Amino acid sequence: xxxxxxxxxxxxxxxxxxxxxxxxxxxxxxxxxxxxxxxxxxxxxxxxxxxxxxxxxxxxxxxxxxxxxxxxxxxxxxxxxxxxxxxxxxxxxxxxxxxxxxxxxxxxxxxxxxxxxxxxxxxxxxxxxxxxxxxxxxxxxxxxxxxxxxxxxxxxxxxxxxx
Numbered sequence: 001x002x003x004x005x006x007x008x009x010x011x012x013x014x015x016x017x018x019x020x021x022x023x024x025x026x027x028x029x030x031x032x033x034x035x036x037x038x039x040x041x042x043x044x045x046x047x048x049x050x051x052x053x054x055x056x057x058x059x060x061x062x063x064x065x066x067x068x069x070x071x072x073x074x075x076x077x078x079x080x081x082x083x084x085x086x087x088x089x090x091x092x093x094x095x096x097x098x099x100x101x102x103x104x105x106x107x108x109x110x111x112x113x114x115x116x117x118x119x120x121x122x123x124x125x126x127x128x129x130x131x132x133x134x135x136x137x138x139x140x141x142x143x144x145x146x147x148x149x150x151x152x153x154x155x156x157x158x159x160x161x162x163x
Contacts, residue, residue, distance in 0.1 A: 034125050034126060035123040035124060035125035035127070035139070036123070036124050036125055037121055037122070037123060037124070038121070038122060038123075038124045038138070039119060039120075039121055039122075040084055040085065040119065040120055040121075040122045040124070040138055041084065041085040041098045041117075041118075041119050042074070042082060042083060042084050042085070042117065042118065042119075042120065042122075042138070042140070043071075043081075043082075043083040043098065043101065043102060043105075043115050043116070043117040044080070044081075044082055044083075044115065044116045044117070044146055044147070044150055045062060045080070045081045045082075045083065045105070045113055045114070045115045046079060046080055046081075046113065046114050046115075046150055046151070047059055047062070047079040047080075047081070047109075047112060047113055048079075048111070048112050048113065048114070048155045049079070049112065055079050058109060058112050058113070059076065059079070059081065061108065061109065062081060062105060062109060062113065063081075065101070065104055065105055065108060066083050066101065068094075069094070069095065069096035069100065069101045069104065070085075070094040070095030070096060071083050071084065071085050071095065071096070071101055072084055072085075074137055074138060075137065080147070083101070084138060085098065098117055098119075102115060102117050102158045105158075106156070106158055110156055111155045111156040112155070113155065113156075114150060114153045114154065114155050114156065114157045114158070115150075115157070115158040115159070116146055116149060116150045116153070116158075116159050116161055117158065117159075117160055117161065118160060118161030118162070118163065119163050120140060120161075120163070122138045122139060122140050123138065123139040124137070124138050124139075127139065146161070
């Protein structure tokens with residue numbers, strides 16, 4: 001098994017090193033289904049298209065822009081992406097404002113994407129089974145409602161949600 005430092009180096013190209021280091025701390029790795037409340041900035045984004053290679057390429061470009069702004073890709077589900085501002089760790093020094101990230105994504109990807117973005121108090125922690133798959137991340141209780149709202153938007157749109 002690789003050491004913690006080897007794991008940090010192996011994944012540091014896709015996850016900020018300070019997050020990987022924090023994931024190894026006993027404080028962060030509490031028992032499953034324990035949460036902290038955090039005020040999170042997020043962007044929920046859908047990539048349009050029917051050609052898997054083009055969708056994949058756009059997802060990669062979105063991920064590159066997200067990282068350039070100091071944000072993190074919280075999750076990817078088919079052509080859906082959830083971006084967060086690095087919570088629960090302190091924001092990275094290079095982190096751009098949500099409005100700046102959204103504007104850059106719109107400029108770079110135009111009609112290939114549509115987005116909902118906002119700020120929510122959300123649960124953040126480790127959830128899942130004690131013995132099976134566990135995930136670190138946020139839980140937005142209204143996520144399904146937000147996805148329905150995102151689905152109704154035309155491509156090329158970015159809508160800010162009220163707090």
